[in-house]
Amino acid sequence: MPNDGSRWGGGSTGTCSRRRAPWLSAACRRAADIAVRALVPSASPPTVLEIGCGTGSLALEMSPFAGHIHAMDVSSEMIRIASQKKQVQGATNVTFRQGTLDGRAPVEPEHFDSAWAYSILHLVPDRRRTLKTIFDLLKPGGSFISSNVCLGSTWVPYGAIITVLRWFGKAPVVHVYDRETILREMREVGFVEIEEREVGAGGMVALVVTKKPG
Ligand SMILES: C[S@@+](CC[C@H](N)C(=O)[O-])C[C@H]1O[C@@H](n2cnc3c(N)ncnc32)[C@H](O)[C@@H]1O
Numbered sequence: 001m002p003n004d005g006s007r008w009g010g011g012s013t014g015t016c017s018r019r020r021a022p023w024l025s026a027a028c029r030r031a032a033d034i035a036v037r038a039l040v041p042s043a044s045p046p047t048v049l050e051i052g053c054g055t056g057s058l059a060l061e062m063s064p065f066a067g068h069i070h071a072m073d074v075s076s077e078m079i080r081i082a083s084q085k086k087q088v089q090g091a092t093n094v095t096f097r098q099g100t101l102d103g104r105a106p107v108e109p110e111h112f113d114s115a116w117a118y119s120i121l122h123l124v125p126d127r128r129r130t131l132k133t134i135f136d137l138l139k140p141g142g143s144f145i146s147s148n149v150c151l152g153s154t155w156v157p158y159g160a161i162i163t164v165l166r167w168f169g170k171a172p173v174v175h176v177y178d179r180e181t182i183l184r185e186m187r188e189v190g191f192v193e194i195e196e197r198e199v200g201a202g203g204m205v206a207l208v209v210t211k212k213p214g
Contacts, residue, residue: 048069071097101124101133147201150182153203179206183208
């Protein structure tokens with residue numbers, strides 16, 4: 001089963017425009033605000049990379065604040081929907097394309113002022129490699145904002161539940177990790193000033209803002 005967001009509800013913070021419980025919409029809003037604030041220090045209009053963009057809600061909502069947003073997703077269906085939404089909105093500074101960071105990086109290092117990964121790092125095959133690729137793609141001083149689904153940070157045995165669901169073909173590969181793990185992995189690839197922000201999305205979600213040393 002492809003790791004597309006259709007079965008997993010589009011994540012917890014990125015897709016703000018879908019119909020959601022009020023508390024979750026508020027969490028979306030706060031997560032989006034954090035992405036915007038991370039762009040402010042940039043002098044020129046920032047170039048942004050978003051991986052696992054889903055149907056493009058975050059990229060389109062943030063487009064007025066960015067120079068250009070390059071948003072990618074492994075799923076052609078997600079990109080098709082995102083592109084339709086872009087046309088409706090008339091955004092000209094967002095590019096949606098099907099792709100991943102699982103193999104060779106798509107562009108030269110030090111290309112982006114900011115990178116966003118919302119509800120995706122638990123789905124990528126090699127999280128450390130993805131983090132390293134993001135680190136390399138950022139310019140010195142560039143920011144990285146990620147909303148992490150930390151299934152290992154609750155008492156619910158998600159690992160076992162997902163294994164059973166996978167036996168019946170009802171779940172994609174999902175990596176279970178806790179917030180300490182993801183924070184440590186970010187530190188290990190070289191990110192600094194790693195801060196967790198409260199967005200009110202519950203204990204399972206860690207919204208992390210960090211940067212590449214300048
Ligand atoms: C849970 S959804 C999150 C979508 C969006 N970021 C949000 O917060 O609403 C996960 C998205 O990641 C995409 N995805 C899964 N594995 C991927 C990979 N290895 N590389 C790029 N995108 C991937 C899925 O297709 C899906 O759209």
